[in-house]
Amino acid sequence: MTPKQLQHISDVADSVEQLITRGDLAEVSATLTPLPVPDVVELIGRLSIADGAIIYRLLTKARSLEVFEALPPGMQGDIVQALQDAEITGLFAEMDPDDRAWLLDELPASVAPRLLQGLSAHEREMTAAILGYPKNAIGRRMSPEVIITHPNLTVGETMSRVRENLRRAETIYTLPVTDSGRRVVGVVSLRDVLAADDDAQISGFMSEAHIATADEDAETAARRATDLGLLALPIVDSEQRLVGVLTIDDAARILKQEESEDAARQGGVEPLRRSYLSTPIRRLVRSRVVWLLVLAVGATLTVQVLGAFEATLAQMTVLALFVPLLIGTGGNTGNQAATTVTRSLALGEVTPRDVRKVLSREIRVGFSLGLLLGLLGFAIAGLVFDWHIGVVIGLTLLAVCTLAASIGGIMPLAARAIKVDPAVFSNPFITTFVDATGLIIYFLIAKAVLGI
Missing domain, CATH: 1.25.60.10 (MgtE N-terminal domain-like)
Structure with a gap:
């Protein structure tokens, strides 16, 4: 609208x-x-x-x-x-x-x-x-009400089937073609059927069928149907027998729901599955409180790290000024990588088997980003405070960006490998992890460079 x-x-x-x-x-x-x-x-x-x-x-x-x-x-x-x-x-x-x-x-x-x-x-x-x-599974989202035809049937006989079942069928624009055992051997378009002679056999112009098994992941099947531009995707059982079809509108509906869930979980909330304005306050609270508790517990790691390096901060208080910058930059870098890889997973561009390739690319991306930001941080901190402080900030940004991009890139792949929603492993957990490890790296570099 x-x-x-x-x-x-x-x-x-x-x-x-x-x-x-x-x-x-x-x-x-x-x-x-x-x-x-x-x-x-x-x-x-x-x-x-x-x-x-x-x-x-x-x-x-x-x-x-x-x-x-x-x-x-x-x-x-x-x-x-x-x-x-x-x-x-x-x-x-x-x-x-x-x-x-x-x-x-x-x-x-x-x-x-x-x-x-x-x-x-x-x-x-x-x-x-x-x-x-x-x-x-896609079997839970398919329609079992489907009109089928056979290779040896004529166009006239097929159209009679269409007319008889017109009201109950979910779709009529793509008709699965099955053999005597109800196994899918092809599909025909209603447009082609209408353009053919009544006595023409279906086998003469049927095309190859793209199919999905009923126990296949619903998002994967829906993504394939939309990528191929199919009006209907035949769904078969373990013995390759037709059990239903996935229509293009249902495929779009599945993808819309999955994308809404991913967006919500990447932001640290549970999906509402209904309009925001119609959702009761108690449900809004319930969708957020669990994640906040998890993140609050995770944030104690950051507090513990700060406590462990309290003596270092006491000797060089200027280091505390850069803590928000460093953990914020690390968290954002990790979130960017996780969002990119999560989307690539959803589109089928990468799989868990590509973990080495993804890790290699994200290490290089993170290093490049860290080098650019590190040089900028070195110059600014060196001019404003001290060149030794500039070296600490520059090296920390280089290390933190490389680490964050690497972790952000492989966490969604690890989640998919253990059959967990990749969005769950994304922004909230990556931010917490990078905050703690980034501070450890920061203070270790500071102690080494400044000798404190």
Whole structure:
């Protein structure tokens, strides 16, 4: 949305809050009527959970489902918990199986059985099959409702299948082609099918299929689908049999969520998984407090280092003036390296096997940065204080930048190797580590150069 549109939604949200407070629901309904679905979604995200549920109840049945499907999974969970059983049972039954899995991941475990019981046997079976895959697997994000064709079928027969299953299928623009054992042998585009003669066989113009296994990491599969520009990525089981498809919109949804999580964790908070303005204060506190406690404990290392070199500081108090500069520069250098490598991991540009190459590059990058900053620090500190102090600052910046870039570069790779989110190992922990080690390097260089 443009800034002007966002400002408009903000003004509408303020107006709606006042109307709800006054109990004027008729006016709220009149306000909602001209708003397009994206604006209603943005509006709900700016209101409290209780007010968002009120807004949702005032929508027409057809429009409410469209709005609900456009909401992030976290906000869907909030809305479901605020509605009555009768309302959510009907809503849940109208959703696609993969969307149900997204929603159930956001709800308390006690709610899921009640919702599943309200489904038909067929819908319950499809949803249960998706929920059987690991939480981070692409099988949990695929759609099992897919139209397939066979190499020996004609275009006319394929189009009949499309028409018969048009309403239930997640996508029709890319059709998987399977053999008699349901193994994927290719794909055909609906555009090519429509352009061909009715009696032409599918085998004549099907193309090679890119596939993903159902237990593959969801982010990896989604990244591959978007990089290849696929409208649908067939998903197969361990025996290469088709079990579903990942559509391009679901792939984009996965990547958006993963990138939001990475950005949050690199900043030292847990992802909210819902709009900031609709998140209760207690959840905001909960998302931050654990990280602050971890960092507070880690910061005691820095205090202990300062305590160990207290005598050195007492002899040369000017050294204390440069502590913020040195630990800040080291932390920023490490964070830059970690952010770069974490993004490269997400894009598939590097893997844990590339640790030596990454380490080699980051050592050179860190050394180059440290040399430039060290020369600058040497000149400034030497002119303002003393040339011996300048040597200490210059050498420390050189060493700290080299160390920080090296650690920042390999920590995300180490995290991926042990199957931990690389973002968790990034900025907060790197900053704490570099602060402590940087101070040790600083004081050891100072003692050696100044003879104290």
